[in-house]
Amino acid sequence: MGGTEVEEKLMRKLGSGSLDFETYFSDKAKGMKASEIRELLKLVESSDVISLAGGLPAPETFPVEKIKEIAQDVLTHHADKALQYGTTKGFTPLRLTLADWMEKRYGIPTSKVEIMMVAGSQQALDLIGRTFINPGDLIVVEGPTYLAALNAFKYYDPEFISIPMDDNGMMVDLLEEKLRKLNAEGKKIKFVYTVSTFQNPMGVTMSLDRRKRLIELAREYDFLIVEDSPYSELRYSGEPIPPIKHFDDEGRVMYLGTFSKILAPGFRLGWIAAHPHFIRKMEIAKQAVDLCANTLAQLIAWKYVEEGYLDEQIPKIIEFYKPRRDAMLEALEEYMPEGVRWTKPEGGMFIWVTLPEGIDTKLMMEKAVSKGVAYVPGEAFFAHRDVKNTMRLNFTYVPEEKIREGVKRLAEVIEEEMKA
Ligand SMILES: Cc1ncc(COP(=O)(O)O)c(CN)c1O
Numbered sequence: 001m002g003g004t005e006v007e008e009k010l011m012r013k014l015g016s017g018s019l020d021f022e023t024y025f026s027d028k029a030k031g032m033k034a035s036e037i038r039e040l041l042k043l044v045e046s047s048d049v050i051s052l053a054g055g056l057p058a059p060e061t062f063p064v065e066k067i068k069e070i071a072q073d074v075l076t077h078h079a080d081k082a083l084q085y086g087t088t089k090g091f092t093p094l095r096l097t098l099a100d101w102m103e104k105r106y107g108i109p110t111s112k113v114e115i116m117m118v119a120g121s122q123q124a125l126d127l128i129g130r131t132f133i134n135p136g137d138l139i140v141v142e143g144p145t146y147l148a149a150l151n152a153f154k155y156y157d158p159e160f161i162s163i164p165m166d167d168n169g170m171m172v173d174l175l176e177e178k179l180r181k182l183n184a185e186g187k188k189i190k191f192v193y194t195v196s197t198f199q200n201p202m203g204v205t206m207s208l209d210r211r212k213r214l215i216e217l218a219r220e221y222d223f224l225i226v227e228d229s230p231y232s233e234l235r236y237s238g239e240p241i242p243p244i245k246h247f248d249d250e251g252r253v254m255y256l257g258t259f260s261k262i263l264a265p266g267f268r269l270g271w272i273a274a275h276p277h278f279i280r281k282m283e284i285a286k287q288a289v290d291l292c293a294n295t296l297a298q299l300i301a302w303k304y305v306e307e308g309y310l311d312e313q314i315p316k317i318i319e320f321y322k323p324r325r326d327a328m329l330e331a332l333e334e335y336m337p338e339g340v341r342w343t344k345p346e347g348g349m350f351i352w353v354t355l356p357e358g359i360d361t362k363l364m365m366e367k368a369v370s371k372g373v374a375y376v377p378g379e380a381f382f383a384h385r386d387v388k389n390t391m392r393l394n395f396t397y398v399p400e401e402k403i404r405e406g407v408k409r410l411a412e413v414i415e416e417e418m419k420a
């Protein structure tokens with residue numbers, strides 16, 4: 001029995017009860033929206049639907065034996081630390097190892113950043129909202145962008161400015177135009193949120209020129225940059241591009257990393273690399289949220305990175321995902337009707353599909369699931385939910401033959417929709 005059935009059974013058993021539950025919620029709680037991605041995961045959890053929806057890493061890429069071995073070692077030699085409360089900033093040896101790892105891979109000097117461990121980079125997004133957003137602050141996001149970032153920031157009542165994307169990431173020239181207009185009105189933005197490499201949901205990567213221009217604009221118009229980068233290690237083709245943080249001399253960029261796609265999401269372990277002044281304030285915020293990140297997970301991750309297993313594992317993950325990306329691109333080419341477009345990402349987990357104007361992919365979802373395929377409708381990835389004819393496909397979770405079958409089924413649904 002899947003989670004959804006369990007919930008429904010419990011709700012039926014308890015009935016509506018005597019309490020008027022809604023009256024007890026805070027105003028903010030009443031305004032919260034469920035995550036389409038999280039809800040979809042429940043939908044396809046116990047069915048034979050081919051899910052191209054959730055951005056789930058393939059379980060086959062989890063280094064189970066190595067985790068077992070390291071956990072055994074950690075619990076034999078460091079149980080007193082691994083099972084105890086830790087400091088809010090995180091296990092120091094892990095933080096230092098990660099700083100060295102980032103310097104080696106991204107050319108971000110350890111002297112320029114401090115690292116704080118968080119309960120997944122999703123918590124980093126909430127801490128950034130809690131620490132930096134006043135109601136009404138202007139926050140720039142990509143259109144489309146990671147929908148759970150919108151949900152995290154929304155709780156703090158910003159005003160979103162959505163900047164369109166193309167195959168080279170955020171259209172920074174349009175951002176510059178917007179900044180000029182705001183400046184003429186005496187307005188400033190607080191920060192730009194970007195998934196700079198293999199973006200969620202489009203899969204595209206911000207070009208080097210745009211990264212350099214964005215950091216120049218940040219200086220010129222005095223704003224911060226939140227660079228959220230869970231996918232940067234998953235490159236299947238093309239050449240690596242330094243993160244925006246690499247060009248940051250003043251401490252304007254807060255870089256978010258995570259173990260979710262390069263070790264396992266179940267660790268719920270990510271990190272923020274930022275100026276110590278910003279880290280300190282977010283540390284104080286985190287003290288009130290969860291005291292500290294999971295210490296057992298931190299010590300296992302520390303050994304995993306320190307002893308070089310992470311650097312060994314990343315090429316294996318790439319080798320596992322590349323054929324799946326290729327299978328999806330080939331199937332889209334083979335099955336999709338004229339008039340349907342899609343991104344051709346060099347890495348990451350997602351492909352973004354654009355249908356002819358007038359088709360609403362949220363309304364089309366029910367037909368797709370009845371045909372045995374699921375995707376994430378694109379509307380929720382836009383801050384103003386004003387684009388309806390798009391969808392996000394994930395290629396990492398199901399094997400190639402299922403990807404092909406899923407795209408074939410989806411193409412049939414789209415074809416029918418285009419004829420309707
Ligand atoms: C852009 C982006 N940011 C943050 C997250 C949350 O990741 P984590 O598992 O580290 O919380 C995700 C989820 N994959 C994501 O796609």
Ligand SMILES: O=C(O)/C=C/CC(=O)O
Pocket residue numbers: 037038041053054055056200
């Ligand atoms: O699909 C995504 O973008 C996010 C996946 C993480 C989640 O399961 O919510």
